[in-house]
Amino acid sequence: MINVVFTEASTLAFGHVTSKNPNGATAATPVAIQVQNLGLSLSSDKGEIPVLKDCSLRIPEGQLWMLLGPNGCGKSTILKAMAGLLRPNQGHMYVAGPRSFVFQNPDHQVVMPTVEVDVAFGLGRFNLPLDEVQTRVHNALEAVGMDEYAQRPIQILSGGQKQRVAIAGALAEASRVLLLDELTTFLDETDQMGVLNAVRKVVGGADPVTALWVTHRLEELDYADGAIYMENGRVVLSGTVEDVKQYIQKQQDQMHNNGGFR
Numbered sequence: 127m128i129n130v131v132f133t134e135a136s137t138l139a140f141g142h143v144t145s146k147n148p149n150g151a152t153a154a155t156p157v158a159i160q161v162q163n164l165g166l167s168l169s170s171d172k173g174e175i176p177v178l179k180d181c182s183l184r185i186p187e188g189q190l191w192m193l194l195g196p197n198g199c200g201k202s203t204i205l206k207a208m209a210g211l212l213r214p215n216q217g218h219m220y221v222a223g224p225r226s227f228v229f230q231n232p233d234h235q236v237v238m239p240t241v242e243v244d245v246a247f248g249l250g251r252f253n254l255p256l257d258e259v260q261t262r263v264h265n266a267l268e269a270v271g272m273d274e275y276a277q278r279p280i281q282i283l284s285g286g287q288k289q290r291v292a293i294a295g296a297l298a299e300a301s302r303v304l305l306l307d308e309l310t311t312f313l314d315e316t317d318q319m320g321v322l323n324a325v326r327k328v329v330g331g332a333d334p335v336t337a338l339w340v341t342h343r344l345e346e347l348d349y350a351d352g353a354i355y356m357e358n359g360r361v362v363l364s365g366t367v368e369d370v371k372q373y374i375q376k377q378q379d380q381m382h383n384n385g386g387f388r
């Protein structure tokens with residue numbers, strides 16, 4: 127039986143989720159994402175596999191949080207559930223809207239001939255006046271540091287610049303929550319920093335945008351306001367960056383002592 131409720135954050139009690147307040151959050155900070163006891167199964171040739179098990183977490187509005195964990199632990203799956211791309215079969219979830227999912231490979235998302243046309247593309251369904259579209263496109267490109275590229279053909283952009291165009295598309299649609307799936311995995315350091323700084327800037331801007339950023343790159347944790355660590359389909363830690371760093375360090379030390387650290 128499907129038992130998932132998308133509900134208003136204020137109706138849920140989440141006392142046990144974070145052990146310490148992450149940077150800048152107080153008990154009164156509004157919540158952008160809350161997940162409680164979420165379960166999700168996917169079908170495979172071996173039948174239904176439980177991919178998410180009893181996951182709970184809470185992310186305050188206007189913050190950048192990172193989601194880490196070993197390959198296959200369920201990071202992309204929980205992100206897709208938050209985006210509404212996958213349907214959980216247990217638990218409760220609230221994600222503020224509008225929300226946007228940005229994929230690892232920007233070529234799946236940035237498809238129009240030029241930068242400004244691509245950012246404007248998603249606005250087509252809102253039937254906005256032309257000057258409103260132009261203002262939104264300009265503001266969104268400025269927010270991610272790509273306004274000088276407005277007229278450029280998409281195909282000459284680097285991977286990181288395309289990621290920033292995809293994020294601008296989400297901002298133009300007034301997205302309040304950005305769900306960002308391993309954007310920097312295949313980027314060089316310059317592109318990685320371009321995307322990280324762009325996300326950091328929009329999260330810290332006047333309108334409260336919240337971002338959840340899946341990554342394997344530990345150095346990116348320094349840009350985050352809070353972090354979540356998953357293992358084997360479960361959220362094992364959700365709190366401060368320092369907590370998660372210490373947890374990862376302990377895991378690495380243990381593996382090293384057992385002679386198994388790669």
Ligand SMILES: Nc1ncnc2c1ncn2[C@@H]1O[C@H](COP(=O)(O)OP(=O)(O)OP(=O)(O)O)[C@@H](O)[C@H]1O
Pocket residue numbers: 168169170175177195196197198199200201202203204
């Ligand atoms: N469509 C699917 N059908 C069946 N199983 C799937 C499907 N998609 C993912 N899985 C399985 O679900 C588990 C979690 O996958 P997911 O992609 O969420 O992990 P991840 O933590 O994002 O991994 P990575 O860091 O490698 O990207 C894995 O065991 C994966 O094989």
